[in-house]
Amino acid sequence: MTSSIREWLNLLVRWFHVFAAIMWVGQTYYFTWLDGRFNKLAKNADAGTSSSIWMVHSGGFYTVNRQRSLTVGPEQVNWFRWEALMTWLSGMVLLFLVYYASSGLIDPDIADISQARGIAIGLAVLIGGWIVYDFALRSPLGRSEAVFAAFSLLVIVLLAWGLTHLFSGRAAYIHVGALFGTIMVANVWFRILPTQRKMIAAAAAGEQFNTSLSAQAKLRSKHNTFMAVPVVFMMISNHFPVATYGNRYGWEILVALVLLGWAAAKIIRES
Numbered sequence: 001m002t003s004s005i006r007e008w009l010n011l012l013v014r015w016f017h018v019f020a021a022i023m024w025v026g027q028t029y030y031f032t033w034l035d036g037r038f039n040k041l042a043k044n045a046d047a048g049t050s051s052s053i054w055m056v057h058s059g060g061f062y063t064v065n066r067q068r069s070l071t072v073g074p075e076q077v078n079w080f081r082w083e084a085l086m087t088w089l090s091g092m093v094l095l096f097l098v099y100y101a102s103s104g105l106i107d108p109d110i111a112d113i114s115q116a117r118g119i120a121i122g123l124a125v126l127i128g129g130w131i132v133y134d135f136a137l138r139s140p141l142g143r144s145e146a147v148f149a150a151f152s153l154l155v156i157v158l159l160a161w162g163l164t165h166l167f168s169g170r171a172a173y174i175h176v177g178a179l180f181g182t183i184m185v186a187n188v189w190f191r192i193l194p195t196q197r198k199m200i201a202a203a204a205a206g207e208q209f210n211t212s213l214s215a216q217a218k219l220r221s222k223h224n225t226f227m228a229v230p231v232v233f234m235m236i237s238n239h240f241p242v243a244t245y246g247n248r249y250g251w252e253i254l255v256a257l258v259l260l261g262w263a264a265a266k267i268i269r270e271s
Contacts, residue, residue: 017090024083070203088185107168169245177234230261
């Protein structure tokens with residue numbers, strides 16, 4: 001593959017990746033915002049407030065109501081799932097183009113490992129990271145948000161330190177971001193969507209649905225909003241090597257970016 005073809009391929013895939021991510025993250029935050037507004041309305045229900053959320057956009061007024069049951073056929077329910085998958089798939093193509101099929105992954109001054117071993121480590125981080133996250137969330141650790149957040153931060157610290165001592169600084173940052181993205185899309189496809197299918201099937205059959213399942217799906221959606229901002233920070237960091245991955249405090253700055261992203265996500269969610 002010539003350098004010209006590689007550059008055009010990189011540009012087109014990157015454009016697709018960013019566009020898909022805008023649609024995915026935008027929808028995630030929009031529905032999270034709606035949930036927050038409906039929760040506030042529920043608390044103020046006795047005050048005689050409206051049960052609908054009114055909005056104005058693009059020259060029109062819109063009203064949204066949250067339903068506890070399905071009043072239309074399953075075929076009329078709109079799903080939001082392809083944006084997440086397209087974002088992740090295009091991101092993986094970029095990972096292979098920029099790092100696995102080039103010299104961007106390994107820095108001999110940091111660690112003398114082969115390209116094949118580096119790729120194996122990178123893929124193991126993505127797969128293993130999702131397994132650890134999913135197992136921890138379903139374990140007693142997941143019963144407390146504070147405990148789970150502390151556990152997650154500890155894992156991120158260890159991962160950031162370890163990857164910056166194995167990969168180039170830029171590749172280490174991107175792999176932490178890719179892990180977050182992998183967890184996010186796995187949450188959507190392996191945990192949230194199956195729950196939604198069960199909800200729709202139960203509603204269509206007139207059966208009672210297990211609300212604990214929807215609570216878990218909502219929790220994972222909430223986690224996705226907290227991972228989205230750090231992912232964007234880590235992507236942007238590639239353009240600022242002196243301040244981020246090229247700095248002698250590279251892994252500490254990476255952890256700080258994650259914490260800053262969590263704080264920003266909390267502000268956005270509560271605004």
